[in-house]
Amino acid sequence: MAEKFTSFTAVAAPYDLVNVDTDQIIPARFLKAPREQGYAGFLFHDVRERPDFFLNHPVFGKAKILVANTNFGCGSSREGAPYAFHDAGFRSIIAPSFGDIFFNNCMKNGIVPVRLEESVCASLRKFLGENAGAEVTVDLTSQKVSAPIGEFAFSVPAFFREMLLEGVDEIGLTLSMLPSIEAFEKDYAASTPWLTPLS
Amino acid sequence: MPRSLFEKIWDRHVVARRAGQVLLYVDRHIVHDGGFHARKDLAKRGLKVRRPQNTFGTPDHYVPTVSRNPADARAPEIRRMVEAYPASMKQLGIPHVLLGDERQGIVHIVGPELGITQPGMVLVCGDSHTSTHGALGALAFGMGQSENEHVLATQTLWQAPPKTLRIHVEGTRPAGVTAKDVILAVIAKIGAAGAVGHVIEYAGSTVRAMSVEERLTVCNMSIEAGARAGMVAPDDTTFQYLHGRPFAPKDFDAAVKFWKTLPSDADAVFDREISLSAATLEPMVTWGTSPENALPISSVVPGAPQRALDYMGLKEGVPLEGLPVDRVFIGSCTNSRIEDLRAAAKVARGRKVKVPAMVVPGSGLVKKQAEAEGLDKVFLEAGFEWRHAGCSMCVGMNGEIGRPQERIASTSNRNFEGRQGQGARTHLMSPAMAAAAAVHGFLVDVRKIS
Numbered sequence: 001m002a003e004k005f006t007s008f009t010a011v012a013a014p015y016d017l018v019n020v021d022t023d024q025i026i027p028a029r030f031l032k033a034p035r036e037q038g039y040a041g042f043l044f045h046d047v048r049e050r051p052d053f054f055l056n057h058p059v060f061g062k063a064k065i066l067v068a069n070t071n072f073g074c075g076s077s078r079e080g081a082p083y084a085f086h087d088a089g090f091r092s093i094i095a096p097s098f099g100d101i102f103f104n105n106c107m108k109n110g111i112v113p114v115r116l117e118e119s120v121c122a123s124l125r126k127f128l129g130e131n132a133g134a135e136v137t138v139d140l141t142s143q144k145v146s147a148p149i150g151e152f153a154f155s156v157p158a159f160f161r162e163m164l165l166e167g168v169d170e171i172g173l174t175l176s177m178l179p180s181i182e183a184f185e186k187d188y189a190a191s192t193p194w195l196t197p198l199s
Numbered sequence: 200m201p202r203s204l205f206e207k208i209w210d211r212h213v214v215a216r217r218a219g220q221v222l223l224y225v226d227r228h229i230v231h232d233g234g235f236h237a238r239k240d241l242a243k244r245g246l247k248v249r250r251p252q253n254t255f256g257t258p259d260h261y262v263p264t265v266s267r268n269p270a271d272a273r274a275p276e277i278r279r280m281v282e283a284y285p286a287s288m289k290q291l292g293i294p295h296v297l298l299g300d301e302r303q304g305i306v307h308i309v310g311p312e313l314g315i316t317q318p319g320m321v322l323v324c325g326d327s328h329t330s331t332h333g334a335l336g337a338l339a340f341g342m343g344q345s346e347n348e349h350v351l352a353t354q355t356l357w358q359a360p361p362k363t364l365r366i367h368v369e370g371t372r373p374a375g376v377t378a379k380d381v382i383l384a385v386i387a388k389i390g391a392a393g394a395v396g397h398v399i400e401y402a403g404s405t406v407r408a409m410s411v412e413e414r415l416t417v418c419n420m421s422i423e424a425g426a427r428a429g430m431v432a433p434d435d436t437t438f439q440y441l442h443g444r445p446f447a448p449k450d451f452d453a454a455v456k457f458w459k460t461l462p463s464d465a466d467a468v469f470d471r472e473i474s475l476s477a478a479t480l481e482p483m484v485t486w487g488t489s490p491e492n493a494l495p496i497s498s499v500v501p502g503a504p505q506r507a508l509d510y511m512g513l514k515e516g517v518p519l520e521g522l523p524v525d526r527v528f529i530g531s532c533t534n535s536r537i538e539d540l541r542a543a544a545k546v547a548r549g550r551k552v553k554v555p556a557m558v559v560p561g562s563g564l565v566k567k568q569a570e571a572e573g574l575d576k577v578f579l580e581a582g583f584e585w586r587h588a589g590c591s592m593c594v595g596m597n598g599e600i601g602r603p604q605e606r607i608a609s610t611s612n613r614n615f616e617g618r619q620g621q622g623a624r625t626h627l628m629s630p631a632m633a634a635a636a637a638v639h640g641f642l643v644d645v646r647k648i649s
């Protein structure tokens with residue numbers, strides 16, 4: 001159910017912390033909430049209790065792009081983390097690196113995770129911190145981030161880029177390849193006769 | 200061309216390629232009670248589970264551990280989660296075990312224990328610690344709810360080819376140094392982001408000498424170093440472990456013949472290689488809010504990062520040994536197998552807990568085995584609570600959590616802020632170390648206890 005993404009411009013907030021885990025992005029106790037209810041209120045729920053947290057800032061609280069630090073979204077595979085970002089209006093997160101599962105989960109929820117050099121992310125965060133309210137554009141067509149301090153090229157896996165640019169439904173695409181999957185299964189079963197079904 | 204264990208498994212599961220991604224065939228998919236978003240989305244689209252016979256369900260995240268009765272759930276919403284699971288499994292036609300069945304337990308305990316996990320397989324589960332199963336020589340990784348739905352619908356998954364990292368652990372572990380200490384030392388060395396984008400193969404004499412249960416502990420925490428998966432090449436230890444398990448291949452010899460072809464070729468090339476000596480390791484504990492914040496128990500609290508120190512209520516220079524704890528949790532998919540419980544019971548025997556402490560076996564079968572060995576009595580006499588199987592305080596989704604500022608000695612895998620309850624402070628360690636903390640009321644070096 002991929003949401004289309006071509007280009008997105010919004011106020012960006014800096015967040016300096018490294019290794020931000022998905023338990024911080026959404027505490028486990030909220031994961032049982034039905035999605036229809038909306039996950040925006042869960043975003044960084046417990047971290048928000050810190051008065052200096054960016055979402056409590058009069059300007060950064062309105063940001064829809066986050067510029068973060070190394071290994072953002074590490075830890076738990078909970079897709080509640082991108083649900084919460086998505087429902088709060090975020091469509092892109094920029095960081096030097098991401099937790100692998102979080103990275104994939106973002107793509108499936110119409111959020112573009114942008115990897116930029118550590119030094120670039122640091123400069124961006126510094127600039128944004130000193131110029132609250134500055135906007136950043138993430139363009140998936142040209143794979144460029146435009147900020148007042150410059151333009152930065154990035155690349156996302158071509159497969160996901162296609163999906164997002166065209167709003168392709170991934171499950172639909174795979175199901176259209178069912179004949180290949182069935183052919184694979186036939187050969188595979190023949191080469192692994194000892195495998196037994198679980199039912 | 201020489202290939203690694205990972206490459207051998209990956210290559211034989213490629214269904215198709217497209218724009219740099221690979222459509223990977225999934226042998227086994229394990230589903231738990233936390234995966235309801237995926238199952239709901241599947242139903243919303245009117246799709247069926249394509250290969251129920253490759254899928255297995257066991258509830259773990261939300262189940263109460265005081266009893267097997269959903270009515271004992273800590274809150275009505277949690278009870279609803281527990282009660283929705285059986286209907287969901289039946290409706291989708293997924294083979295499963297339920298609360299009250301002795302085979303129920305934590306997904307990553309149940310898979311290996313029932314022989315669902317086997318060498319050479321691609322196994323996935325909507326849980327980051329799926330890396331655990333790699334201990335049997337499988338390629339096993341966690342995924343989110345959308346990917347979970349994709350596997351249910353298609354039995355495949357689109358994946359980017361990961362990089363490979365081989366970690367050699369060499370030498371004999373000193374007494375008191377467990378598999379948990381080895382993996383905490385690895386994470387401390389390479390960092391929480393040290394293996395992002397990589398699949399780790401653990402090799403070396405230390406790993407070869409480990410039991411399967413120890414290897415499961417090591418592979419379990421691969422994700423805490425950022426790795427996509429962790430694996431150990433299958434060997435005789437693996438084959439012996441699997442022999443006779445309920446879902447082990449009927450034609451076991453044919454399977455073994457294939458499994459023996461899986462270990463990395465002698466000249467296989469890895470993107471990175473790292474070595475670690477086991478001989479100099481000590482029992483480890485974490486002091487901060489990332490698993491990389493791990494140090495030998497003989498250390499003092501370091502000076503940074505300040506945020507972690509503040510959260511943990513610690514000051515620079517304070518010795519880790521002697522740090523008072525308020526609660527002890529022995530359980531989780533990292534350390535709730537029978538060998539873990541034996542190690543904890545050995546320390547608990549004849550002693551009394553000084554703080555509330557609980558033991559949560561990883562599965563009903565582990566519980567049964569422990570009771571057959573009399574370990575439940577050892578724990579109960581020492582004042583531990585003896586619970587039923589589930590994730591429990593590892594993540595607290597069933598409502599079993601610590602209080603704000605409570606300092607918890609835990610055998611689980613994550614010491615993140617709020618992981619065991621809002622404001623709760625987690626110190627990760629081995630089962631023996633956690634039991635030692637329970638009977639002293641503070642962190643101690645288990646090597647000093649006879």
Ligand code: SF4
Binds near residue numbers: 306307328531
């Ligand atoms: S025991 Fe903890 S880490 Fe393991 S599956 Fe359960 S919640 Fe996840």
